[in-house]
Amino acid sequence: MFSLTALLLCPTVAALSWDILHPGADPDHGKDMLQIVRDKKYPIEEHHIETEDGYVLTIFRIPHGLGSNQVGAPVLVQHALLCSSFDWVNNPANESLAFVLADAGFDVWLGNNRGGPWGRSHTSRETDSEEFWDFTIDHMALFDLPAHVDYVLRATGQPSLSYIGHSEGTIQAFAGFSRNSTLSSKVNLFVAFAPMAYAHHQTSLVFGALAYLDVSQLFEMFGMHEFLPQGGVLNKVAPGICGPLGALCANSIELFCGKSHDLNATRMPIYLAQTPAGTSVKNMAHWAQLIKHDRFGMWDFGSKEDNMKHYGEEGPPGYKLSDLTVPTALYTGGLDILSNPRDVQKLIYELPTTTLIHHKVIDSYAHLDFSWGQDAARLLYPDVIAQLKAYRGDDFQV
Template sequence: MPASIDHILAVTGRRSLSYIGHSMGTTMFYVMASMRPSYNQKVNLHIGLAPVAYSSRMKSVETVFKPFGQNVKWYEKAFKRYKRYELLERRLANPLPILCEDPLLRPLCYQISFLLLGPDIYQWPDKNIITAITAYFPAGTSFKTLYHFWQSVVSADFKAFDHGDIENMRRFGSFFPPRYNISAITAPIALFYSTNDYLSHPTDVRLLAYQLPNLVGMYKVPFPYFNHLDYVFARDSRSLLYDSVLCLLDSFNNKLERQCEMPTNRFNRNEKNFWRE
């Protein structure tokens, strides 16, 4: 990510840019901004959609991460033995659009997606939307990435990968991996979350928001069934989300004095209802 930011700024001649991240795309930004704080000056606004830093309350734990975590050592040995470290590779996932296009299998594809992401039949009215989604999702990840997420779920913390006592001591000078220093993330940040997101729980988002020193706002998408992928595929994403995002981008990049119509008012850390839904 630092190389990408430097390249964009070099090509455009700009001093800073805006970064929009979704899900793991937000995680990557928080890691970079905490470990390489000089890059905060190069980001005039970060917009986090379904942000993921803390993840102990995610509702997909039982369906995804718990089965993985219970067998993680077996998976680790198997991957090392066969020298394969990628999960859900595109060439393995490619049959999904074809399978989910079948009228008999399509309901099953919907149910599996809803178990992982949160149920929402209202923003996915087109019966073919599941075919489009499975053409891009899942997009593949590494075993180590999924293992790191599992560690975050178990530890209920946002910290570096736990390599084990010996390797941790060699890398970090401690038996335990260090926490990411969220207070070092000084770039302006706006967070968007939803109550039906099975991978980004509102309380976990609040925990992140509470520690950010330059929080622009934390906004709830005003639709009760908005799930983790609705940020990308929802039928009404423009009115529910994108208009607000574009207004924020306009305000921070063009320095316009305009009042953005946001889904909800900005949360104040000192308000009594900050931790309530």
């Protein structure tokens, strides 16, 4: 049988022969997100929000850029699966989306989903309990996303915000916005990097292996706990091996996301010191269900009886993209093996024609390039900023 555990942990084998105490002279090495932002002289605030079901999440705010103290229109940015808000500050300032948006005059809010390094608290559940890790994409869509949006609007006093999501940050938005019209009314633009709703045609080795296994096998292998948490063995050995063994690190990333031609190899130790950032095994199992069964819907409890108990119907309800009303801009990559063009076309077909207002294809882009790409300031960000300025709404209050 294909050994998924060995596949995920293969970088650790080579780490034994390298001195992990001397990873290089990059000024960002060993720093967390707050330190990186402050070292670049940008203002940053740390806020804590509580979801309706009791998870306590940290959201970061960069209220303005270096050239002005004026606070602009709010933009909420949400990370991908196994990532965190660190993704948006992990490159030099002129290549990181958070800094670029702040310097362009936006009030930047960087969200974090439950289960990651900034979402490991709960009002009543212990982090090491099975109850804490009993969540899927549905919970991020129905609880985390509304909590983020409502908090930002209360804090800023604005009637609406713009939302940027990457990968899982898009699937939770497609799900949440399509089911919650009140939430949708608070968002003036949805920017989707590497949009995910359907994923049946993805060709990632890791996600393919997950989809091959039954859900019961995943729980048997990993338990009802966390999956690849930040601070695990991969994060600890990566800074030491990615300098001398850069190709090995790149190959490990390719197992998840495919080959990229736009990543800055010299910063690989910085990226992998913070990524993967963790999620729940059950969330990974939900992804496996969606891939295997080619559907965009809620968690399948595995039997007609259990689904009936939870949903009042024999199968898990689907998310209806036809109900999406938020103006949506898609950004897709020609080399993206996760947000596969066939699945993107299915997504586009189901969106209302009045909802899809923009679609830009970057032929050279793979999945991670939307958050880690060193040429994003040239290939991606100018177009995104133009869309944000055009659709931020007449209700913005200066």
